[in-house]
Amino acid sequence: MITDEExxxxxxxxEVEPNNEEPExxxxxxxxxxxxLNQIIIYAEQKSYKIDFPKDQIQNADKANTSxx
Numbered sequence: 001m002i003t004d005e006e007x008x009x010x011x012x013x014x015e016v017e018p019n020n021e022e023p024e025x026x027x028x029x030x031x032x033x034x035x036x037l038n039q040i041i042i043y044a045e046q047k048s049y050k051i052d053f054p055k056d057q058i059q060n061a062d063k064a065n066t067s068x069x
Contacts, residue, residue: 028036
């Protein structure tokens with residue numbers, strides 16, 4: 001007959017060894033993603049004379065952002 005201690009041992013969750021190979025990717029909320037996208041759009045508009053962003057790419061990103069609101 002199986003003892004109480006053996007039952008408890010069988011029901012315990014196996015200990016998971018930490019995986020140190022790859023760091024866990026943090027979960028980003030929709031709000032955080034939209035805030036980041038807005039910051040990129042503002043940056044691109046302010047610095048567009050210094051960086052090589054075609055205006056149509058900025059407008060496409062802006063359209064994608066405004067369609068979500």
